Amino acid sequence: xxxxxxxxxxxxxxxxxxxxxxxxxxxxxxxxxxxxxxxxxxxxxxxxxxxxxxxxxxxxxxxxxxxxxxxxxxxxxxxxxxxxxxxxxxxxxxxxxxxxxxxxxxxxxxxxxxxxxxxxxxxxxxxxxxxxxxxxxxxxxxxxxxxxxxxxxxxxxxxxxxxxxxxxxxxxxxxxxxxxxxxxxxxxxxxxxxxxxxxxxxxxxxxxxxxxxxxxxxxxxxxxxxxxxxxxxxxxxxxxxxxxxxxxxxxxxxxxxxxxxxxxxxxxxxxxxxxxxxxxxxxxxxxxxxxxxxxxxxxxxxxxxxxxxxxxxxxxxxxxxxxxxxxxxxxxxxxxxxxxxxxxxxxxxxxxxxxxxxxxxxxxxxxxxxxxxxxxxxxxxx
Ligand SMILES: *Cc1c(COP(=O)(O)O)cnc(C)c1O
Numbered sequence: 535x536x537x538x539x540x541x542x543x544x545x546x547x548x549x550x551x552x553x554x555x556x557x558x559x560x561x562x563x564x565x566x567x568x569x570x571x572x573x574x575x576x577x578x579x580x581x582x583x584x585x586x587x588x589x590x591x592x593x594x595x596x597x598x599x600x601x602x603x604x605x606x607x608x609x610x611x612x613x614x615x616x617x618x619x620x621x622x623x624x625x626x627x628x629x630x631x632x633x634x635x636x637x638x639x640x641x642x643x644x645x646x647x648x649x650x651x652x653x654x655x656x657x658x659x660x661x662x663x664x665x666x667x668x669x670x671x672x673x674x675x676x677x678x679x680x681x682x683x684x685x686x687x688x689x690x691x692x693x694x695x696x697x698x699x700x701x702x703x704x705x706x707x708x709x710x711x712x713x714x715x716x717x718x719x720x721x722x723x724x725x726x727x728x729x730x731x732x733x734x735x736x737x738x739x740x741x742x743x744x745x746x747x748x749x750x751x752x753x754x755x756x757x758x759x760x761x762x763x764x765x766x767x768x769x770x771x772x773x774x775x776x777x778x779x780x781x782x783x784x785x786x787x788x789x790x791x792x793x794x795x796x797x798x799x800x801x802x803x804x805x806x807x808x809x810x811x812x813x814x815x816x817x818x819x820x821x822x823x824x825x826x827x828x829x830x831x832x833x834x835x836x837x838x839x840x841x842x843x844x845x846x847x848x849x850x851x852x853x854x855x856x857x858x859x860x861x862x863x864x865x866x867x868x869x870x871x872x873x874x875x876x877x878x879x880x881x882x883x884x885x886x887x888x889x890x891x892x893x894x895x896x897x898x899x900x901x902x903x904x905x906x907x908x909x910x911x912x913x914x915x916x
Pocket of ligand 1: 591592593594595618619620621622672698700701721722723724734735
């Protein structure tokens with residue numbers, strides 16, 4: 535008999551979601567408008583400390599609207615972390631602009647401030663700096679990027695930041711939540727994220743104008759008139775009030791989910807200690823000021839100490855017993871679809887992709903699942 539599948543990260547309901555969904559049905563708010571949507575947006579503001587929020591159909595849609603709000607257009611450039619999911623980069627192309635990819639640094643695995651500085655200097659030298667319209671750092675796997683340095687460099691050039699916090703709701707730097715450092719911040723509530731609305735996203739900002747405009751653009755940019763009047767091209771990006779009901783229930787358990795994911799990470803670290811390999815394995819580091827929600831536990835098998843194919847062999851080993859793990863994100867500058875795009879940096883993110891692995895990190899792993907995971911990892915290294 536095949537053993538139960540252990541997923542990398544699967545949805546984990548808290549219990550109250552269906553009550554809010556039921557309310558949507560009772561009030562007949564089966565639409566992209568309604569009380570759940572308003573309350574969910576308020577919950578996000580309250581939790582993150584953002585002043586304004588709009589609920590959207592996806593994190594990708596949120597990034598697209600953020601770029602539109604910043605006026606990103608044909609012929610412009612947007613500097614984005616290469617080590618990420620394609621949802622960070624595709625909206626740049628939707629907006630008609632060109633992505634420019636930036637390498638990661640070794641500590642957080644996110645946008646390298648030094649490579650960012652080099653890219654901006656290069657664009658200045660080429661006389662194209664006024665075409666760089668936004669910078670998109672990503673807080674990958676929940677780990678906050680080095681926002682102090684990135685913001686300092688962005689400010690020097692007066693270029694706005696769109697923070698891709700799709701994976702990092704609840705993460706913070708010196709108690710300031712990710713998503714609130716940039717001009718605009720983006721969250722995702724896709725099914726695999728730390729909390730989910732089945733599919734959805736959120737755009738936050740301290741600027742009321744930005745979020746008012748996002749709300750208008752997300753509902754086809756209707757002007758205030760009894761008939762349909764349009765002065766801009768809009769989008770159909772608003773979150774459903776039914777989905778927002780799921781989101782309200784999920785926000786109630788977000789702190790618990792973060793605790794559970796962080797305890798997964800600690801449990802893997804204890805396992806690697808028992809196996810005597812903890813000194814050789816590299817992970818994303820908090821170093822006091824950063825707090826990660828540890829959405830996924832990602833490990834790097836340094837080829838100095840491990841065989842080069844360790845991550846792939848371990849993945850196949852786990853897969854054989856129906857345990858899902860996954861290579862780290864394949865950098866965007868290595869993707870065929872973006873092969874003509876510029877890249878600044880060295881090979882940090884390429885190495886992370888080549889030698890890293892995401893381990894099962896669901897908040898709903900039970901003791902039985904854990905014993906299987908620990909057993910199989912132990913078997914592999916013995
Ligand atoms: C999930 C994700 C997105 C996109 O979010 P969707 O809701 O899936 O559109 C963007 N960036 C990163 C880093 C993500 O992980």
